[in-house]
Amino acid sequence: MTADRVVVGVALIVVLAPRGIVAAATASTFSATLVAQGVAGAGAGAERILPATFVVIVATVTLYGLTAFPVARRLGVLRPARSRPLLVGGAPWAVDLGRALGSTC
Numbered sequence: 001m002t003a004d005r006v007v008v009g010v011a012l013i014v015v016l017a018p019r020g021i022v023a024a025a026t027a028s029t030f031s032a033t034l035v036a037q038g039v040a041g042a043g044a045g046a047e048r049i050l051p052a053t054f055v056v057i058v059a060t061v062t063l064y065g066l067t068a069f070p071v072a073r074r075l076g077v078l079r080p081a082r083s084r085p086l087l088v089g090g091a092p093w094a095v096d097l098g099r100a101l102g103s104t105c
Helices: 003-016 020-036 046-075 092-104
Strands: none
Touching: 003 046, 020 046
16 A cells, blocks of 8 residues: 555545544533533524434435535545455454355346
8 A cells, every 4th residue: 555545545534534423422421411400592502502412414325425426536536336345354254244245246
C-alpha cells in the first residue's frame, strides 16, 4: 500500500467518521442533570436536548449515507464491482452463505 493510498483512506475516514456517540453521551448526561435541576430553556426545556441530538445524529447519518459513494469515487477508493465479500469463520451459516454467494457471484 502506497503512502498516497493511506492518505486517501484517512481522508475518507475523516469525512465519514462517526461522531454521534460522543454527542449522544454528552447530551444524555447534561440533559438528565438539567432536567433534575429544573432548568428550562427559552421555550425549549432541557428535556428536549436529547431528542434534538438524536434528530441531528439521524440527519448526519443520512447525509453520510448519501454522500459516501460520491466521496469514495472522487477519492478513488471504490472497490471493483465484481469483488466478493470475505467470510471469516466456520459456522454452518457462514459456510452455507459462502456456498450461496459462490454460486451467484
